[in-house]
Amino acid sequence: MLKTWFSIIFLTLLSSVLAFSQSKTxxxxxxxxGGKAYxxxxxxxxxxxxxxxxxxxxxDPTKATVKNAKGEVMNLKLVIHDPVSRITILELPQSxxxxxxxxxxxxxxxxxxxxxxxxxxxxxxxxxxRVVSHVKRHNGKVLPLTFVRINHPVxxxxxxxxxxxxxxxxVAFVFQQDSSDKTMFAxxxxxxxxxxxxxxxxxxxxKPCWIGVSMDHLNDAPVIIGVRPSAPAKKAGLQKNDxxxxxxxxxxxxxxxxxxxxxxxxxxxxxxxxxLRGTKLMNLSVTPEVNPLYK
Numbered sequence: 001m002l003k004t005w006f007s008i009i010f011l012t013l014l015s016s017v018l019a020f021s022q023s024k025t026x027x028x029x030x031x032x033x034g035g036k037a038y039x040x041x042x043x044x045x046x047x048x049x050x051x052x053x054x055x056x057x058x059x060d061p062t063k064a065t066v067k068n069a070k071g072e073v074m075n076l077k078l079v080i081h082d083p084v085s086r087i088t089i090l091e092l093p094q095s096x097x098x099x100x101x102x103x104x105x106x107x108x109x110x111x112x113x114x115x116x117x118x119x120x121x122x123x124x125x126x127x128x129x130r131v132v133s134h135v136k137r138h139n140g141k142v143l144p145l146t147f148v149r150i151n152h153p154v155x156x157x158x159x160x161x162x163x164x165x166x167x168x169x170x171v172a173f174v175f176q177q178d179s180s181d182k183t184m185f186a187x188x189x190x191x192x193x194x195x196x197x198x199x200x201x202x203x204x205x206x207k208p209c210w211i212g213v214s215m216d217h218l219n220d221a222p223v224i225i226g227v228r229p230s231a232p233a234k235k236a237g238l239q240k241n242d243x244x245x246x247x248x249x250x251x252x253x254x255x256x257x258x259x260x261x262x263x264x265x266x267x268x269x270x271x272x273x274x275x276l277r278g279t280k281l282m283n284l285s286v287t288p289e290v291n292p293l294y295k
Contacts, residue, residue, distance in 0.1 A: 023162060024051065024092065024100050026066045026076065028059035041160040042066075042090065043173070044102045045192075049092040052192055053160035054173055055081060061088045066096055080199050082206040084144050084263065085191045087173070089199065103162055107169030109148055109188035110134075118150060119164045120157050120174065127153050129163075135185065136256035142217060143256070145263040148172050148186040157184065194264050207295075209265040209288035213238060215255055222258045236273070236286040243276040 023041040030036055035058065042053040055061040061081035065073045077091040092100070101122075112118070116131040132149040136142065150163065150172075163172035163186050172186035198206050212231020213224050222244040227234050244252055247261040248271045265271060265288040273284045 023160070024066060024096070025158070026051075026053060026064055026090075028055050028061065029063035029065075031058055031060040039158055041158045041162075041174075042092070043160065043162040043170070044092065044097065044100050045104055045170070047097075047102060049094065049097055050079070051076070051090045051092040052173065053088050053090065054086050054175055054187065055088040056086055056159055056176065064088070064090055066092070068096060080195060080206055082191070082195050084206075084208055085187055085195070086175075087187060087191050087195055089192075089195065103164070103170050105167070105169045106189055106193070107165050107167065107171040109171045109190060112148060112165070112171060117166055118171065119166070119168075120150075120152060120161055122164075129153065132183070136254075136260065138185075142259055144259065145191065146188065146256070146260040147175065148188060149178065150184050150186050152182050152184060154182075190264065194266070197266060207267065207290045208263070208293075209267050210262070210291040211236075211238075211265070211286050211288050215244075215258060217255045220254060222252050222255055232286050232289050236284045238273065238275065238284060238286065239277065241277075244273060245276055245281075246272075246274040248272060 023043050026040055026042050028038040028040060038056060038059040040053045042051040045052055062078050064076040066076060068074055074093060074096065079089040079091055081088045112131045114131055114133055117128045118131060119125055120129055121127060129150050129152045132151055135147045135149045157174045159174055159176060161174040162170055163174060165171045170189050172188050175185040175187045177184045195206055211233040212228035213233045214226035216223055216225050224238060224240055224242045224244065226240060227238055244258055246252060250261060252258045252261055267288055267290045270285045270287045273286050275282050275284060
């Protein structure tokens, strides 16, 4: 009798979990005529239908669709797309939100360490993935922002699949596989926070920022080798040969770390740069501007 009671409870809980998917499968049309469509997973992050996904290179973020219960194709409204990280925010219609769980607890990807457990499938939680590293370079090239490399036990998840830590906090989104079909890159959740700022401000278009400095990517230390005239860095007092120690209170130890920090700069928001000039430590406030290429 007791065994039967436990079985009923278990089945009830299981059906409750299965009733809510952690993400919504969607499709992007190709950005090129006659190209193939791209499938991705979208994560609901609030009750308003805010759906977060990844539109990989080749996908058209303005042409996203989902299929309803009748198999009919429904267009999704584009809220904002970041051409740098490829993160895309869409609006999921009210009629399609039933059965899709909301992931609204945001974690911190920067504190993930090699070997830490992460989850990419809430239904099969026993299939734990593991953090490998924070990736700043790939194939010898500096990435525009730092990714998280993850080993997964059963092959690649679709782009946009949410990655949770052991507290069920959202820490990343699956981006794409590495050289192995069981190793993947994930986009840090901090990217979402950065892009959402533009929506909150009513801009609706992601525009990368700059401060107007050149740096030596071959130097182990983050050394400024040039400052453009009239650029925000020049106005703030940054000079050639300054060594950048921290940006916005976060330490930077090398060129890739600076590139990553630059990605999160926001136009018009003063940011403190701690620098080393000769033997003198200095704190300078730099107000970034929209990159001229995106104006």
